[in-house]
Structures are given as structure tokens and as C-alpha cells.
Amino acid sequence: MTDPKDNVPNEDEPQVEGDxxxxxxxxxxxxAEGPDVEVPTDGPAAGGPQADQAKGDQAGADDxxxxxxxDQALLDDAARGIEEDKLSQADRDLVADMRADMLRxxxxxxxxxxxxxRDREANRDAVIAEVVRALLPALDDLSRAEAHGDLAExxxxxxxxxxxxxxxxxxxxxxxxKGEPFDPNVHEAIVQLPTPGATGQTVxxxxxxxxxxxxxxxxxxxxxxxxxx
Numbered sequence: 001m002t003d004p005k006d007n008v009p010n011e012d013e014p015q016v017e018g019d020x021x022x023x024x025x026x027x028x029x030x031x032a033e034g035p036d037v038e039v040p041t042d043g044p045a046a047g048g049p050q051a052d053q054a055k056g057d058q059a060g061a062d063d064x065x066x067x068x069x070x071d072q073a074l075l076d077d078a079a080r081g082i083e084e085d086k087l088s089q090a091d092r093d094l095v096a097d098m099r100a101d102m103l104r105x106x107x108x109x110x111x112x113x114x115x116x117x118r119d120r121e122a123n124r125d126a127v128i129a130e131v132v133r134a135l136l137p138a139l140d141d142l143s144r145a146e147a148h149g150d151l152a153e154x155x156x157x158x159x160x161x162x163x164x165x166x167x168x169x170x171x172x173x174x175x176x177x178k179g180e181p182f183d184p185n186v187h188e189a190i191v192q193l194p195t196p197g198a199t200g201q202t203v204x205x206x207x208x209x210x211x212x213x214x215x216x217x218x219x220x221x222x223x224x225x226x227x228x229x
Contacts, residue, residue, distance in 0.1 A: 128170055129218045136211060136219060138163070143209065175210040176221025178203055186210060188220040195226040202226050 067075065142151070142160045151157045175186050182189065182201040193204050203223045210221030 125214070125216065129213050129216060132167065132170065132172055132211070132213060133218050135167075139167070139211075140208065171214050173212050175212055175217070176203070176206045176208075176223055178206055182223070182225050186212070186217055186220055187225075188222050189225045190222050191224045193224055193226050194229040196229045198226050198228045200228070 142163065145151050145156070146160065151160050180203050182203055187203065187210070190207050195204070202225070203221075204226035205224040206221055207224065208222040210217065210219045212218060
């Protein structure tokens with residue numbers, strides 16, 4: 001005979017409704033459907049402050065690539081200014097001294113070039129003067145022949161013109177004229193002639209004409225000087 005107490009359900013045991021055979025196994029459960037959530041493995045989380053900063057850096061890099069050369073130069077100058085601000089006072093003094101030395105060296109180089117060019121011109125003029133001085137006796141002969149009328153006609157007249165034209169290209173100029181005031185810088189007094197009524201020293205006669213090349217006298221004119229009696 002069955003004890004009625006055996007039919008009383010135990011409150012501590014779980015109650016199973018229905019047939020136990022209808023219980024679902026874990027593999028028969030329906031998976032919950034929903035959107036897949038991607039979890040970032042590297043880099044800042046999407047939408048975070050680090051991501052915003054990364055985007056800002058990328059945009060700044062793109063903007064920097066689109067800068068014009070003038071804007072890029074200004075940006076570089078600003079960067080150099082920032083670097084110079086970081087220098088100590090001793091470093092700034094060293095930079096200032098190096099700049100002063102550089103400017104001094106540049107000035108010395110410019111002066112050296114000018115001095116070399118000036119010396120070159122002086123040497124060139126000296127060489128031309130020596131060549132012309134060596135040919136002055138030929139010009140004296142042409143002047144004497146012209147004074148005697150030997151160059152009035154014939155081929156010698158043409159030759160004399162060509163020779164004088166060639167010397168004229170080097171700015172060769174004859175000096176020493178009768179009646180002009182005596183100048184010891186361009187005249188060489190051969191003799192003094194006391195002349196009644198003379199009030200100063202003047203050129204009474206030109207014994208041998210002189211020549212100057214530009215502003216340089218290569219031979220003084222030999223003259224007779226009239227002086228007061």
C-alpha cells in the first residue's frame with residue numbers, strides 16, 4: 001500500500017511541466033539573432049578622443065601637402081624660430097658670432113674681388129702704355145714727315161692715318177701746344193727764354209710732343225718756356 005506522503009510534491013525539487021521527453025537539448029536552442037559587433041583589436045576606439053586626434057593629424061598632413069612654396073617657407077621659418085627660442089643664451093651668442101664671422105668673410109671676399117679687378121685693370125693699362133711708349137719714335141717720324149710735306153699725298157698718308165687711328169682706339173692723345181701755360185705735370189722744360197712783356201711761364205715752342213694714355217702721361221712734352229725778362 002502506498003503511503004500518501006509519497007504523492008506530496010517536494011518543494012525543493014524543480015517542477016517539470018509536461019513530458020520530460022519534450023525538453024530541449026542545448027543544440028536545439030535557437031540562437032539569438034542580432035547585429036554583429038566588431039571589437040577593434042588595434043588603434044583607438046571608434047568615436048573616441050584618440051580617434052578624433054588621429055583624424056585631425058591626418059587632415060593636417062593632407063593640408064600641409066597642399067601648401068604653396070611661399071606658405072611652406074613661412075612654416076619652415078616659424079619652425080626655425082621655435083627651435084631658436086629653445087636655445088640657451090650661450091648658444092645664441094655662438095650663433096651671433098658665427099653669423100658675424102660669415103658676414104665679415106663675405107665682405108672680405110667682395111673687397112678681394114674688387115682689388116683683383118682693379119689690379120688687373122692697372123696691369124692692363126701698364127702693358128698698353130709700355131707698348132705705346134715703344135712705338136712713340138715712329139709717331140715722331142710721322143709728325144716730322146708731315147711737317148716737311150712728305151705725307152701730303154701717296155700711300156704713306158694712308159698708312160699714317162691707320163697708325164694714328166689704331167692708337168686712338170686706346171685713347172692716345174698728343175699733348176704740348178705752343179702758347180699754353182707751362183705745366184710741370186705734362187711739360188718738360190728744355191730751355192727758358194726771357195721774353196719782354198711776359199707775365200708768366202708759357203710754352204714758347206714745342207721741341208718734341210708728348211703723349212698721354214687716358215689720364216696717364218707716358219711721355220712729357222719737351223718745350224721751350226717763355227719767362228718774364
